[in-house]
Every structure is written in C-alpha cells, then in structure tokens.
Amino acid sequence: xxxxxxxxxxxxxxxxxxxxxxxxxxxxxxxxxxxxxxxxxxxxxxxxxxxxxxxxxxxxxxxxxxxxxxxxxxxxxxxxxxxxxxxxxxxxxxxxxxxxxxxxxxxxxxxxxxxxxxxxxxxxxxxxxxxxxxxxxxxxxxxxxxxxxxxxxxxxxxxxxxxxxxxxxxxxxxxxxxxxxxxxxxxxxxxxxxxxxxxxxxxxxxxxxxxxxxxxxxxxxxxxxxxxxxxxxxxxxxxxxxxxxxxxxxxxxxxxxxxxxxxxxxxxxxxxxxxxxxxxxxxxxxxxxxxxxxxxxxxxxxxxxxxxxxxxxxxxxxxxxxxxxxxxxxxxxxxxxxxxxxxxxxxxxxxxxxxxxxxxxxxxxxxxxxxxxxxxxxxxxxxxxxxxxxxxxxxxxxxxxxxxxxxxxxxxxxxxxxxxxxxxxxxxxxxx
Amino acid sequence: xxxxxxxxxxxxxxxxxxxxxxxxxxxxxxxxxxxxxxxxxxxxxxxxxxxxxxxxxxxxxxxxxxxxxxxxxxxxxxxxxxxxxxxxxxxxxxxxxxxxxxxxxxxxxxxxxxxxxxxxxxxxxxxxxxxxxxxxxxxxxxxxxxxxxxxxxxxxx
Numbered sequence: 136x137x138x139x140x141x142x143x144x145x146x147x148x149x150x151x152x153x154x155x156x157x158x159x160x161x162x163x164x165x166x167x168x169x170x171x172x173x174x175x176x177x178x179x180x181x182x183x184x185x186x187x188x189x190x191x192x193x194x195x196x197x198x199x200x201x202x203x204x205x206x207x208x209x210x211x212x213x214x215x216x217x218x219x220x221x222x223x224x225x226x227x228x229x230x231x232x233x234x235x236x237x238x239x240x241x242x243x244x245x246x247x248x249x250x251x252x253x254x255x256x257x258x259x260x261x262x263x264x265x266x267x268x269x270x271x272x273x274x275x276x277x278x279x280x281x282x283x284x285x286x287x288x289x290x291x292x293x294x295x296x297x298x299x300x301x302x303x304x305x306x307x308x309x310x311x312x313x314x315x316x317x318x319x320x321x322x323x324x325x326x327x328x329x330x331x332x333x334x335x336x337x338x339x340x341x342x343x344x345x346x347x348x349x350x351x352x353x354x355x356x357x358x359x360x361x362x363x364x365x366x367x368x369x370x371x372x373x374x375x376x377x378x379x380x381x382x383x384x385x386x387x388x389x390x391x392x393x394x395x396x397x398x399x400x401x402x403x404x405x406x407x408x409x410x411x412x413x414x415x416x417x418x419x420x421x422x423x424x425x426x427x428x429x430x431x432x433x434x435x436x437x438x439x440x441x442x443x444x445x446x447x448x449x450x451x452x453x454x455x456x457x458x459x460x461x462x463x464x465x466x467x468x469x470x471x472x473x474x475x476x477x478x479x480x481x482x483x484x485x486x487x488x489x490x491x492x493x494x495x496x497x498x499x500x501x502x503x504x505x506x507x508x509x510x511x512x513x514x515x516x517x518x519x520x521x522x523x524x525x526x527x528x529x530x531x532x533x534x535x536x537x538x539x540x541x542x543x544x545x546x547x548x549x550x551x552x553x554x555x556x557x558x559x560x561x562x563x564x565x566x567x
Numbered sequence: 568x569x570x571x572x573x574x575x576x577x578x579x580x581x582x583x584x585x586x587x588x589x590x591x592x593x594x595x596x597x598x599x600x601x602x603x604x605x606x607x608x609x610x611x612x613x614x615x616x617x618x619x620x621x622x623x624x625x626x627x628x629x630x631x632x633x634x635x636x637x638x639x640x641x642x643x644x645x646x647x648x649x650x651x652x653x654x655x656x657x658x659x660x661x662x663x664x665x666x667x668x669x670x671x672x673x674x675x676x677x678x679x680x681x682x683x684x685x686x687x688x689x690x691x692x693x694x695x696x697x698x699x700x701x702x703x704x705x706x707x708x709x710x711x712x713x714x715x716x717x718x719x720x721x722x723x724x
Binding site for chain 2 (some may be wrong): 173196218219220221222223226227233234250252258259261263295298299300301302303310314315316317318319321337352375376378379380384385386416420451453455459463464467474475478
C-alpha cells in the first residue's frame, strides 16, 4: 500500500501555486505553528521522529542539526537538489509538483537551526524545477512567509536558488559547498564538518529536498504520528524512484520497511510478459546489486539493505530483467563514475578509469580471465581511501556485479560475446 | 571581440551582488555567455568576463572546464543530449543516440553542416521512468522511440 504523505497532492496541477497550496493543502499553517515553538523544541521533535537524510547517506537529521555551534555565529541552510544518482528522479518531481511544501519545510528548518539565509542548489539540467521553485519563492515573499520579521515572529529568513552546471559530485555536500562558492565542485576533507565550517567557512547544514519537506509533516503531525509509518530505525515514508524493466515505472511513496517484491510486482505492475527478474539495484547505481532471491526477501529500509550488504541510498530502484547483460550494465555504470570523478584523489581518479577500461575490455570481447579478478582487486583498493564517497560508490557496484554474476563475466571472456545479448547490440555499446 | 549585450552586462552585475560572495556569480555569468554566444564559451569570452567581473581568468577557467554543461567547443543550434545511463540504456537510449547520428549523418559531438544539430551522449538526467529520453537545449523529451525522436528534431523551427 502506498502511503501518500509528501505526495498526497502530486496529481493536482494547481498545488504548484501558493493559491493551490492553500486551497488544496494546508497552506503555510505549519509554519505559523513552528514560529510559536522554541527552535530547540523543533530540533528535539525532528530527533524524536527518527527522520534520516533522504539523499543517500541516511544520517539522522536532528542529530546533524545539533552539531551546529551555539555561539550565535551566522549559519546557512542549503537544500541539496542536485539530484544526480543514476535512477533517481524524486526531487525533480517534488520541486515541480509541490514546491511550497519544500519551501515551507525549509523555512521551518531554517528557524529550527536559526539560519537567516538558505539556498536551494538545483542541478543545472533541471530548468523547469528552477523556474517553478523561483516562482514559488517569489510567491512566498509576497505573502510574508520569507523576508524580515516573518508573520510578526521577529524571525528573518531569506531564500534563493542556485543552479549547478552538470557535475554529479556536487551532490556530495562539501562538493556542493565548493560549487556554491563559485569554484569547481571538489569535496573538502572532513572534519571540519559543514556544521562547523561550511559555506564560506561558516556553520552550514545541508539537507536533501525530501528530508526538508518531511520536516513540515513532522512539525504538523508530531513525531509519534510520523513514526506510525516505517520501522524502529527507519521511520516514516520514503519516495522510491522505480525505473528499468517494470510495467509502471515512477515515484512511489511507501512506509520504510516495505517489501521490495511488492513494490515491483504490485505497485509497479511487475515485469513485461515472459520476462523474469534477474537483479535489482535498490538505492541508485552506487548501491551493490541484489540478486533475484535477495530482492524477493528484501524490505526497503536502511537496516535490511545494510544487512544484505547493499544500501537504501537515494531510493532509486533499478529493476533488471533477464534480457540484460550484467557485463554491459556494469560497463555503463563504470563509464559514469569515471566520467564523474572530480580527479582530486588518486585512488578514485585512477581507480574509476581502470575499472571502466577493464570492464569495457571484457564487454568488447577482448577480456582475459584475470581481468575479472582485477576488477575486484582495484575496487577493494579504492574503498575508504578518499576524501568523499564517490570512489566507494564506484567500487561497491563493481564488486557486487563481479561476484554475484561472475558466470556472466566468465562467459563473456571465454566466448568473446554476451551470454544474454545477440551480436546486434555490440555497436550501440561500443562507445561506452 | 566578444562582448555581452547591455542586458547581459546588467545581468552579470546583478549576479555579482546576489550571493554572499562575488565569486558565486561565475557559474551564472558563464551560462549567460553561452546563451549569447550560440551555445558555447570561447577562450576570448573568458578574458572578457574576467575584466567585466574583476575575477581572475584562472578562476573562471576552473569552473568552465569542470562542469559538463558548459560547451568548450561550438555546438549546433539544437544541442541534443541523449541519456545513455543505466535505465535509459536498458530501454534503448544508446540505440536511439546511434539512430539519430546515422539519420542526421553526424558523428557524436559534431556540428551538422547546416549548423542545426549536435548529438551528444550524456549521463543520467533524472527522467528514468520515461526512458529513453533526450534533452534538446533546455527541454526534456521523454518516453521516446527512435522515430519519435527523429520527428521531434525535424520539427524544430
């Protein structure tokens, strides 16, 4: 069963405007409620709700907020709308269908962390999202929900947007900060964490679109009500972007802990007639792939997927049927990480290149048996040795593809062709 | 010599004061240059921006070369970017890129003889539920077939 909390009004076009947000939804009533609370009360509420970051890392939101120093130094709130994890398209839809829900969640969050300024960093390709969110911000200013002395509360908050320009790495919070500062989007060494030294060296909180929108509902309904959905350690609902080989791909909001098999076979209408499930990538292309038996028993929450050696990530579920060649899909994926490595750390810059070249060689029919081992070895040398998680994000899928579908890699090396695909597909694949 | 229009100059000056730090205006300024320079950023326009913004050209170069949405070479009037990441590849994205290239008799990233098209393969554009898809300049076209994609390109004014 879907539980539509954040997506309740997605189907109604007028929800995009402030007028529609007031008429169909509850307008900015939750902001009014929040401004009568103590900022610390809201932080405690978010902690009690169990909300964890919805962008990929799953870090507890309230705890992140409480890392801010208590010295009254100016601090920034950044909304991470640089959605780039392959397979993910939930934040784009939220910005386009329900921009005011995000803005209201951000003003409430800004109040909770006592920030006077926030930015929404939107990936460059999302021109529609940018236009829609900018318009919604103007409406919020005109209605007195942004700017000086919001609704007579003495709280002042300004909000603006910033457009990225095509770089996956800017979705990493310190890479995003570098980019917002007008530099190339290279991540920075942590510590110091952004909560202490972030944007322009000032305390900064970076939260994902879906996370900030959820804050509104936690403040509106209370922590216990929010916890009614989900599990003990994975509270609330989550948006899953399902793509690949299902009949009805799209965004689905379900309680965390929802069975993956129900997501695929009930909500998404299953596979094309005659096709069998082969594998599922449960959390964006960085997440280790699950085999069919694993996928059939997985539940979509942080702890179950971690136990299975994978991760919930951004909630991008890529469903792979038996018409796909795993060597080919790993090749596509490694091309991506090689392309997106920022080049700062050697294990990532060189490792992603080697991974891609090695798997491309196998996929071209010229691989050697020891290349399969090489993929595994390179990957293991890339993990935990770099400033940010991109290196691990490339290594984890490589290890899982090679080890869980080794037979397909061996077949490709031995026979010089895909076990699954005919000769026809070779040309399209070659450029990758 | 490259120079921005009057409105372009006014835009860059506004952007310089819009963010907490002037340097943040580099990305928006490069977007503006690209828009006024037929879709790409030339080396001389970097020198121009450096003077206009009073920001070292190395800082502008650094941004220009890091981000994929800035074109360092001329592109066609319609820059056609076909997603070839995982979900699109599983649904015919790569074949569609090939089909567009062969139909328009073009190599990837080249400008067509009439200056109308450049076809590029790009990474995930966040429209995976509507695979395969392509972006033409700012616009997304989703849920395509090879024929539909050709039809869209031919129909562009």
